[in-house]
Amino acid sequence: MRLPSLNGQVSPLLPVALAPMALVAVFILVIVWVSFQSGTLGTVHSNYTLENYHDVLGDSAIYGVIWNTLWFAFSTVFFALIIGLPIAWLTERTTIPGKPAIYVIMTLGLLIPGIFVAMGWTFIAHPRIGFINRWLVDLFALDDGPVNIATPLGMGFVQGMNLAPLAFILTTQMFRAMNPMLEEAARTAGMSAAATLRRVTLPLAGPAILAAVIYIFIVGIATFDIPAVIGLGNRVYLFSTYLFTLTFPEDMEPRYGITGAVGVLMIVVALALTAWYGRVLQKGNRYQVITGKGYRPKMLDLGGWNWAAWAMIAVYALISKFVPIALVGFIAFAPYVAPPSLEMWEQLSLNNFYNVNWELVWRGMKHTLILMFVVPLAVMVCAFAISWLVVRTRSRGRYALEFGAFLPHTVPELLFAIGALLVALFVLKDYVPLYGTVWLIALVYLVTRLPFATRALNGALLQIHKELEEAAYVSGLTMLRASRRVLLPLLRPTLMSVWIWTALLVYREVTVAVFLATESNITLTAVVWSYWAAAGMTEASVVTTLMILFFSPLLLLFWIFGRRSALAEE
Amino acid sequence: MISIRKLEKIFDSARGPVRAVDGIDLEVAEGEFMVLLGPSGCGKTTTLRCVAGLERPDGGSIEIDGELVDSADGGTYVPPERRDIGMVFQSYAVWPHLNVFQNVVLPLTEGQRRIPRSEVRDRAREALRLVRLDGLEERPVTDLSGGQQQRVALARAVVTRPKVLLMDEPLSNLDARLRDQMRDELRRIAESVNVTSLYVTHDQAEALSLGDRVCVMNEGEILQLATPKEVYSEPPNLFVARFVGEMNFLPAKVVDAGRVESGLGAIECAVPSGCAPGAAVTLGIRPEHIGMAPGESAAGLRGQVLRQTYLGDALHCQVQVGEVELTVTAVGDAEYVRGETVTVSLPEKGWHVFPEGQ
Numbered sequence: 001m002r003l004p005s006l007n008g009q010v011s012p013l014l015p016v017a018l019a020p021m022a023l024v025a026v027f028i029l030v031i032v033w034v035s036f037q038s039g040t041l042g043t044v045h046s047n048y049t050l051e052n053y054h055d056v057l058g059d060s061a062i063y064g065v066i067w068n069t070l071w072f073a074f075s076t077v078f079f080a081l082i083i084g085l086p087i088a089w090l091t092e093r094t095t096i097p098g099k100p101a102i103y104v105i106m107t108l109g110l111l112i113p114g115i116f117v118a119m120g121w122t123f124i125a126h127p128r129i130g131f132i133n134r135w136l137v138d139l140f141a142l143d144d145g146p147v148n149i150a151t152p153l154g155m156g157f158v159q160g161m162n163l164a165p166l167a168f169i170l171t172t173q174m175f176r177a178m179n180p181m182l183e184e185a186a187r188t189a190g191m192s193a194a195a196t197l198r199r200v201t202l203p204l205a206g207p208a209i210l211a212a213v214i215y216i217f218i219v220g221i222a223t224f225d226i227p228a229v230i231g232l233g234n235r236v237y238l239f240s241t242y243l244f245t246l247t248f249p250e251d252m253e254p255r256y257g258i259t260g261a262v263g264v265l266m267i268v269v270a271l272a273l274t275a276w277y278g279r280v281l282q283k284g285n286r287y288q289v290i291t292g293k294g295y296r297p298k299m300l301d302l303g304g305w306n307w308a309a310w311a312m313i314a315v316y317a318l319i320s321k322f323v324p325i326a327l328v329g330f331i332a333f334a335p336y337v338a339p340p341s342l343e344m345w346e347q348l349s350l351n352n353f354y355n356v357n358w359e360l361v362w363r364g365m366k367h368t369l370i371l372m373f374v375v376p377l378a379v380m381v382c383a384f385a386i387s388w389l390v391v392r393t394r395s396r397g398r399y400a401l402e403f404g405a406f407l408p409h410t411v412p413e414l415l416f417a418i419g420a421l422l423v424a425l426f427v428l429k430d431y432v433p434l435y436g437t438v439w440l441i442a443l444v445y446l447v448t449r450l451p452f453a454t455r456a457l458n459g460a461l462l463q464i465h466k467e468l469e470e471a472a473y474v475s476g477l478t479m480l481r482a483s484r485r486v487l488l489p490l491l492r493p494t495l496m497s498v499w500i501w502t503a504l505l506v507y508r509e510v511t512v513a514v515f516l517a518t519e520s521n522i523t524l525t526a527v528v529w530s531y532w533a534a535a536g537m538t539e540a541s542v543v544t545t546l547m548i549l550f551f552s553p554l555l556l557l558f559w560i561f562g563r564r565s566a567l568a569e570e
Numbered sequence: 571m572i573s574i575r576k577l578e579k580i581f582d583s584a585r586g587p588v589r590a591v592d593g594i595d596l597e598v599a600e601g602e603f604m605v606l607l608g609p610s611g612c613g614k615t616t617t618l619r620c621v622a623g624l625e626r627p628d629g630g631s632i633e634i635d636g637e638l639v640d641s642a643d644g645g646t647y648v649p650p651e652r653r654d655i656g657m658v659f660q661s662y663a664v665w666p667h668l669n670v671f672q673n674v675v676l677p678l679t680e681g682q683r684r685i686p687r688s689e690v691r692d693r694a695r696e697a698l699r700l701v702r703l704d705g706l707e708e709r710p711v712t713d714l715s716g717g718q719q720q721r722v723a724l725a726r727a728v729v730t731r732p733k734v735l736l737m738d739e740p741l742s743n744l745d746a747r748l749r750d751q752m753r754d755e756l757r758r759i760a761e762s763v764n765v766t767s768l769y770v771t772h773d774q775a776e777a778l779s780l781g782d783r784v785c786v787m788n789e790g791e792i793l794q795l796a797t798p799k800e801v802y803s804e805p806p807n808l809f810v811a812r813f814v815g816e817m818n819f820l821p822a823k824v825v826d827a828g829r830v831e832s833g834l835g836a837i838e839c840a841v842p843s844g845c846a847p848g849a850a851v852t853l854g855i856r857p858e859h860i861g862m863a864p865g866e867s868a869a870g871l872r873g874q875v876l877r878q879t880y881l882g883d884a885l886h887c888q889v890q891v892g893e894v895e896l897t898v899t900a901v902g903d904a905e906y907v908r909g910e911t912v913t914v915s916l917p918e919k920g921w922h923v924f925p926e927g928q
Contacts, residue, residue: 467663473650474657476681
């Protein structure tokens with residue numbers, strides 16, 4: 001097998017493309033390594049052992065965790081699809097008015113961090129402090145609140161609504177790609193509508209829907225923010241939060257070997273699901289080949305049902321985003337956590353703002369800003385190198401590159417965070433002082449944001465005919481000049497949207513930040529988390545409110561520059 | 571000017587390595603217009619791209635104007651930007667983010683063969699005048715028609731006054747009428763700047779009308795290298811005969827050096843010296859070399875018109891002669907009806923004889 005190269009020379013892009021792959025490999029391998037270690041890690045006082053696995057599998061707690069995680073992941077998939085799929089169908093196959101507005105709502109849905117919504121839902125439906133329960137208890141003189149969001153099902157409901165936009169985006173592409181002519185052909189061949197649905201439509205849509213299910217399931221089993229915000233305080237553990245308590249126990253020394261062993265279990269599950277996902281995607285892509293070009297799909301006229309469809313979308317937006325976030329905003333000004341009422345309205349004040357440690361917030365802000373600048377830049381450089389090699393060279397090594405860049409798409413970021421933590425603590429500690437620096441977080445973000453950027457650039461590069469570059473070479477331009485004068489100007493729209501999208505996701509990211517944050521590299525989201533975890537709900541609400549205020553202008557930027565291409569790729 | 575020796579290029583494919591170019595030799599003289607003709611996948615484009623430096627040969631060598639630019643054994647490889655070439659691509663490859671003038675100017679200002687700033691404007695205008703695009707300098711190229719975009723590409727390719735002009739099916743994306751027009755333009759431009767041209771096409775009409783010489787390729791090898799007239803009139807083998815122009819084929823057996831036996835009976839023709847009596851051969855004759863007249867006569871064989879295709883300037887008739895179906899081009903204002911009896915004459919000079927196994 002030859003290395004990806006142009007004209008037989010190894011491309012200077014290759015090291016840039018391989019660097020993030022090396023990070024992926026190191027982060028995963030270190031978890032495996034640590035899982036077989038006991039004693040003081042990284043010193044001579046450690047030795048290889050199977051003890052960690054023995055302890056993990058011997059502890060009945062893990063089975064409860066697995067049960068909870070499955071419950072959570074399945075309910076996440078259920079709620080995400082039951083909301084996302086119909087909305088996708090409505091936007092792609094019906095005459096529903098205001099389609100751009102639907103895209104706005106769904107894109108915003110992808111960007112609003114789950115942690116904020118989870119805080120809101122705690123205020124709404126927590127068994128003790130949840131407003132619904134307080135009202136119900138008062139109304140019917142109950143002993144306990146009847147609604148409990150702090151269950152795997154409840155949290156799955158919150159995460160499902162949170163991921164509905166993901167289901168929407170994954171399946172809109174399917175509805176768009178599916179050629180209605182295939183269905184019409186079945187009808188003209190004499191098949192009934194029911195037979196067409198059963199024999200043509202569903203088999204064609206199947207792979208795309210199954211792919212969406214698998215992908216959301218993978219995201220589900222690794223979700224940290226929502227189970228952490230809602231579940232940890234109530235001692236409902238999922239895989240992710242269990243890993244968190246193992247890694248950062250409150251009352252004893254952490255046993256990283258145990259963390260590693262649980263991490264390996266999760267890696268195995270993630271890789272197995274990734275393999276399945278890849279196969280399903282391939283099948284789906286094969287179906288896409290048959291779709292013709294330049295067709296105008298016939299839209300179903302909803303007629304009087306338009307308002308009902310929009311009512312459903314509006315209710316979704318209200319319940320999933322607006323109400324929880326509004327409540328967080330309300331609590332930011334409230335003296336304590338209590339349901340909104342006239343009485344509370346009069347007590348609203350800026351008092352909470354004086355209780356917040358502003359020095360900490362500024363520090364978080366500074367780190368978040370550094371990450372928002374550095375990570376997109378690094379992501380684009382690496383993604384460009386990978387995409388160029390994948391799209392423009394013929395070596396079979398390019399498939400390996402493509403796979404490597406795809407892997408972080410399905411391997412949960414949580415695992416990369418743990419891997420990075422272990423690497424910084426036990427591998428690099430004497431050589432490179434990464435632990436506690438913002439660069440450690442940046443490395444993990446680079447890896448996790450790479451798949452989206454690579455796919456966006458792959459698409460863009462495929463659109464730019466290879467001969468445009470070759471015309472520059474034969475015109476006497478060196479590779480560097482050809483890139484600057486021809487390739488980069490043509491890629492600029494994609495690069496802009498990738499940049500902004502990546503920056504937005506870095507801004508809202510919480511899982512990696514929480515696992516890797518210390519006093520010295522805390523980010524804004526980690527500040528929110530640290531207040532929440534320390535029962536500072538009002539302070540957490542204050543910082544969240546500020547984050548959302550900062551967020552708005554960024555969203556506007558995204559809307560102006562990047563939405564089209566980001567929506568098309570994610 | 572261009573000298574290609576033992577050129578080899580191998581591509582990896584899913585089904586193992588493919589020899590795209592299999593040891594070809596080709597000399598293109600200064601000022602010559604050489605056309606590489608062949609079906610897709612015959613290696614013609616790969617050969618051209620090797621000359622451009624866009625592919626690196628796996629074997630053999632290439633010289634341009636006496637300078638060694640590729641040598642697989644010697645490890646010599648001159649990248650495309652340092653070769654004295656201009657190239658026109660099938661997709662035009664005009665840079666969509668630049669206007670007409672900027673497209674033509676870029677090689678002069680940013681390329682390896684850049685010229686003093688003060689001369690850039692004049693040189694670019696000259697190139698645009700050459701392709702008759704003067705006056706459109708400020709237009710975005712994306713606003714131009716396909717033919718105009720191809721002219722921009724051509725101006726861009728000749729603006730550096732290269733020794734060698736490479737063209738990769740430059741007319742294949744144009745519609746038929748425009749293609750004929752551009753074909754004449756191309757020839758005029760290549761002559762007026764006196765550039766050595768290497769031109770790739772799968773269209774035999776283009777090849778025959780443009781080339782000083784035509785190089786017919788198949789499966790990475792050269793089958794014939796000759797003037798257009800020779801390629802048409804003396805195809806050395808069945809492949810070239812099939813690929814260039816129309817031809818009727820029928821199996822036959824050699825009787826002696828001047829006669830074969832076929833489905834049309836005994837036929838007088840020149841049998842190549844390698845064919846012993848009794849050997850199986852394939853006979854070929856072009857439709858326009860077959861004579862046809864209404865009615866029955868002793869001047870030839872009796873035939874019956876099966877179908878006809880009217881093309882405006884000619885009439886193609888399918889004629890049943892004995893067991894054989896022949897395509898005949900009728901000239902003039904001849905008119906036939908289906909089923910009409912005709913006399914078909916097959917001149918001895920019109921026959922080509924191809925030994926079996928070719």
